[in-house]
Amino acid sequence: MSSMFPHLLTYAAVLAFAGVAGYRFFRIYSMPMHLRWELYPVAHEPGKKASYGGSMLEEVGWWKKPRETSWINMLKVMVPEMTLLVALFEHNRKMWYRSFPFHFGLYILAGMIGLILLGGVMELFGVYVGPGASPGSAVYYLTQAAALFGLGLATVGAAGLLHARLFDPELKGYTSPAMIFNLLFFLAAFAAAWLTFIFVDTGFAATRSFVQSLITFELNAVLGGGHLSWAGRLAMTVEIVLAMALLAYIPMTHMAHFFVKWFTWDKVRWDDEPNVPGGEIEQKIGTYVQYPVTWAAPHLAADGKKNWLDIATEGVKGEQGK
């Protein structure tokens, strides 16, 4: 079986993932700065303010004082939120029991890929990665542990989410066919990964070999580097196809929230940056208010020639609907 296809597919999937995620990130990033719309508690507030939800606006003459923010306070909220899904834990425990193992399992699987990469590179440099008590053995055992726990948690979580989507009356009306497809897609990829892990490549030697050929661009290298039978290569090809298709697909969906959360939390919910006279914010506003406006309501009298500032500063036209 030619190994060109899984190699090319992997490159394409990684590029698609980076390209689509990058495009979506840039699209959001390049949108105009919005009006302030913060929501307290704002995590980067200093001292106790972060815990009870206070802000600089609690102080007389707040604009005369240096603006204080606390990275530590922000990390105290952000790290548990990213790793443990604290908001879901606090407000929707039923969903957390499903969503947390799914997400945490995915994090462990991402760590597992890192370990496979590390092991592959170590082998390229002649370091033995396998059972025993050598320096590479730690990587070997950690990879297996990560696979076991990561796949276990993610599979249980995905199955739990699928069950909720299919049977929870609260979710049913808000579950589209695509959401069911997404979870089935994950479960199919996990099933293929389990089969390969249990029956084909328990020690990840074949996978490390595949990673090595990816790194060295040896596209014709035998899949699994001679560690696998014909059936093993077939199983591994199926796993690669599913995993890579999933990788490319994720950023095309609402599941892009893995990076979007940075915007929704840090750039909206916690964006309390005041507009200082002569500062960068003021300059941006100066650009935005020059945009031509085409809203059609009579009281705005926008004609596509007037800009935002013209309309905001002119007198109001008559009552609505008249």
Added chain:
Amino acid sequence: MKNVRVEDIGKPSDQLTHVDPAECVPLPAPYNLPDAAPKWPPLSDKAKAAYESSLDDTIAVSIPKPKTKEEEDELVAKFLSGLQKLFTKENNWTFLQPLVLSMEHCAKCQTCSEACHIFEMSGHNPVYRPTYRSDALRRLYFKHVKPGGSLLSKWRHGDIDLNWTTVARLAELSYRCNLCRRCAQTCPVGVDNGLIAHELRKLFSQEMGISAKELHDRGAVLQLKVGSSTGMNPEVVKDNIEFIDEDTSEKTGMTVKTPWDKKGAELLLIHNAGEIMAWPENHGAFAAILNAAGVDWTMSSEAQDALGYDNINYGLWYDDFMLAKVAIKHAKAAKNLGVKKIVLGECGHAHKALTVIADRVLTGDLNIPRESALPILEEIVFSGKIKFDPSRNDFPVTLHDPCNYVRLMGIVEPQRRVIRHLAPRFREMEPHGVYNYCCGGGSGFAIMSGHNFMDWRAQVSGRKKLQQILIAFEGQLDPSIPKYVCAPCSNCKGQIRDLFQYWNVWEKSKILYGGLVELIVNAMADVKPGFIEWEWR
């Protein structure tokens, strides 16, 4: 309760959902009895014939029914054109980024639902779920705005019909949310259903000229034309304040005088002018405190080039341009007087509009510092400039947190430190601070009472706040014990007044509502006792 799916919004019927008060969450005794509240009258046949009313049991916006199919199609086309404009940076730079984020990344986990007091207290009416209107708009966005929407949208996001029924119901539904954003606080992804309701209102106002009359015609437009949504022109407001000064002087035994149009003053105080008419003691108390503390302050009587004596800004709730027009004129009032800062009286939405939202509208010499009255009051109370006798406030007191101060601005502690210091029998509502519940009058509802909307906001949107207040005074609801709800916000006070009146709370439990400044003056040792009058108004 009948289950209603998102796609049902476009299926014509007399009424999409029905609110049965018997299915709403019961209130504590004696407010749980069948005759505790007035009967909720159905909409009149005349109203039903004239206005769109197919959402639920009430009407907020009063949209005239189109007479022909052509008229309906024209309105649908306008809606679609507005929807597209909402997602362009030229027309909506103000909120494009957060709107797109909320449109495209909802995991539909319903975590937000239980945070919504309207959904909860209605007995989980499916149409009041915060995600209901958001998902309807989301489906329209993916189908009609995003490229390729017609191909995969139904499979990816669910089905929806774009017709006049959908549009009319969405218009009403955008006014079944208090925009308190409590739901957004709970979202693990950061999706903001309050923002989506806000943007829907904007679409209707800015493209179709549809909004609640109380907010636009009788609110923002009147304010821009006359100087105040109360209709008071400068002469009338000055007369009223003169009368309040005299009355306050008599009540307190101090000489209270409000300075007008004082150039170069330290601060320009702008009230919600509704206070001056409905709760004159609030301005009187402010004037007494500022004078006693020796603050260099002024009020402004400008009403044309600038807006100096009414801090309301209803554009915050439905129209970015109306918001900007009013905010710019507020800033001009301060600029014209050359004051060092604007201080906002007890009005939550005015705080939020001028201090936070307009922060990225006001530039150059209009970017004058704006500040809440609450920290200034705290500074005065603890400055030692005024002597206090907290025993004068020896009655049970609880604090209602206006959403705009706490969740939306982070002003949480100054008002609490004052109350803890001056009210020995203070107790918190639960939850409170940034996790508070809206009074049910937020986003303009407090001034909207057309048709039977008052019944809806007393039975549904205000129910949670009433429940919280009654629980805060648990064991002391007997009318022989006078109790005080401190609500330092005009709109919240209006809602609580209407709520208490509707449920007959004064008669049954003798709970009075009022602001923070009244509580401060009531405890001032050098004024005549009894500033707070235990009479229902």
